[in-house]
Amino acid sequence: MSATRGQGGLDDGMVNANWAQAAATAILAVIGLWIAHNYRRQVGLKLVERRIDAYMGLWAILAAASPGRTSPLDRVERQKVRDEMNRWYFDDGNGILMSTPARDLWIAVASNLTCPVASLRPAALAAELASLAEADADRRRGCVCISQASLLRHQMKADLSLHKGLYYRPELGTADRDFLRGCGISPWRRPWRPPGWRARTRASRLSATGASGARLCVCGGCQPAALPPGPHAT
Numbered sequence: 001m002s003a004t005r006g007q008g009g010l011d012d013g014m015v016n017a018n019w020a021q022a023a024a025t026a027i028l029a030v031i032g033l034w035i036a037h038n039y040r041r042q043v044g045l046k047l048v049e050r051r052i053d054a055y056m057g058l059w060a061i062l063a064a065a066s067p068g069r070t071s072p073l074d075r076v077e078r079q080k081v082r083d084e085m086n087r088w089y090f091d092d093g094n095g096i097l098m099s100t101p102a103r104d105l106w107i108a109v110a111s112n113l114t115c116p117v118a119s120l121r122p123a124a125l126a127a128e129l130a131s132l133a134e135a136d137a138d139r140r141r142g143c144v145c146i147s148q149a150s151l152l153r154h155q156m157k158a159d160l161s162l163h164k165g166l167y168y169r170p171e172l173g174t175a176d177r178d179f180l181r182g183c184g185i186s187p188w189r190r191p192w193r194p195p196g197w198r199a200r201t202r203a204s205r206l207s208a209t210g211a212s213g214a215r216l217c218v219c220g221g222c223q224p225a226a227l228p229p230g231p232h233a234t
């Protein structure tokens, strides 16, 4: 009888020890996860700080393609912006601080500034410009480059979780969507999908008062559906 009781006590002790070991393992696992999460958070915060500095430099360069312009970017201006974008990319490792969609947009925007017409993105734009007289194609290109730079700026703001800008137009135009798709970006996902009713209401109110500052086409060749500068011009 006493031997049985002794065996039972031994089993209970082993069970308790196993539970204690399992609990200790679980606690250590939770602590490990917390440390890993905290480390990733710290790394993320440092990345955001550095990204802000990097993006500020690119923002200043893209001021040359401001939606407030009253004329298209000419060839000299496009070349200058591209040279400055290239220099920015390699200065201080700025390029590696970009998000993947921002980098993809950066590549397309920079390329479209000076690449051969046949290489323009989207392909529909290349085909359209190829059918125009050289001077007209140049003006149209200088206008579209401004709107594409606006899309890049919008992505930069989204990366930093900053304001979305004014909703100049409730939805992306066909050309904007084609350009995004050409960069491997879905126009139906954040931050590109259509804004909610509140933003639409705000946009229509600003538009009605003339306070939106919407940039009109400055080349005379953009179709309304393809008008820049996308949903949130900057």
Ligand SMILES: [Zn+2]
Pocket: 140, 143, 144, 217, 218, 219, 220, 221, 222
């Ligand atoms: Zn235009």
